[in-house]
Amino acid sequence: MLKLKPECERCQKSLPPDSREAMICSFECTFCRDCVEGELAGVCPNCGGGFELRPVRPKSLLEKYPPTEA
Numbered sequence: 001m002l003k004l005k006p007e008c009e010r011c012q013k014s015l016p017p018d019s020r021e022a023m024i025c026s027f028e029c030t031f032c033r034d035c036v037e038g039e040l041a042g043v044c045p046n047c048g049g050g051f052e053l054r055p056v057r058p059k060s061l062l063e064k065y066p067p068t069e070a
Helices: 033-037
Strands: 022-024 030-032
Touching (some): 030 033
Antiparallel strands (some): 022 030
């Protein structure tokens, strides 16, 4: 299950569970779209992989499966 990290690992921008700005790599490194498309140029600085939009967890499941805390 995805961790749904709460903020960008580079700029610390808030990325709540329903964010359409959260981007992840295959290791769940989490960055905002601005950092991915800007400074990172689409390459994860931790593992060298690419990014995809992080899926949004349905609100009905957030209580049972909460996001990761900082």
